[in-house]
Amino acid sequence: MPQDNILVIEDDKHISKLVKYNLEKAGYSCVLADDGEEALDILAKERTDLIILDIMLPKMDGFEVCKVIKQDSKLKNIPIIMLTAKGEEVDRIVGLELGADDYVVKPFSPRELVLRIKAILKRGKPEESPKDIIKKEELVIDIPRHKVTARNKEIELTPIEFKLLVTLIERAGRVQSRDRLLSDVWDMHTDVYTRTVDTHIKRLREKLGKMGRQIETVRGLGYRFNEDDEN
16 A cells, blocks of 8 residues: 655745654655645646645745645645644634645644644545445435535535534434534544634535535534434
8 A cells, every 4th residue: 555645835944854754754755845836736746645734835825725726626635734833713714714624833743743644644544434325315425435425416525524524424413512523523632623613514514505404503512413404
């Protein structure tokens, strides 16, 4: 089985070398890019399993790079971790809204970064669920193929949105707190904001259209997939 290949887009040489050292020590293959244009050129030529993306880059900032990647049909499913000194909540929300899977603020722990990478890459493995196919009304979820369809039309979901949907549906009727979802879907317990859950729920509802109404907000508690929706 080939090594997972990670692209690090970072203009600070000291940080990029630190990240590369720790990723290779953990068993990953790593490619470095100094700016967004170089990164996009690499993505067009090489298989990439995950991207670590700085925000404050020359030529194109990280938000713009993220936007370009997520609008490309061949690249949009590659998970992105934003690694940046911009730690304000508004920056986190913008990054997540653009499709980033996680957001790590500098200074950071290389060990924690590796754990987050492992968690995100693990989410895409088909063996996570004992069921191959889940059907809920017009929704059909194919676990091994990481595919969701409604009325035979495919719904494009990121890896985190896919796992979030599967988790809610497998626990249909039961309220899931934001902390529980962070633990079970993100596989992390520290430095991940509960607002992260809200942002991904919002995107998931929008993509599911009519079926998205069955993901209910339970005030003060969390979220629940309601099997009894009559709308």
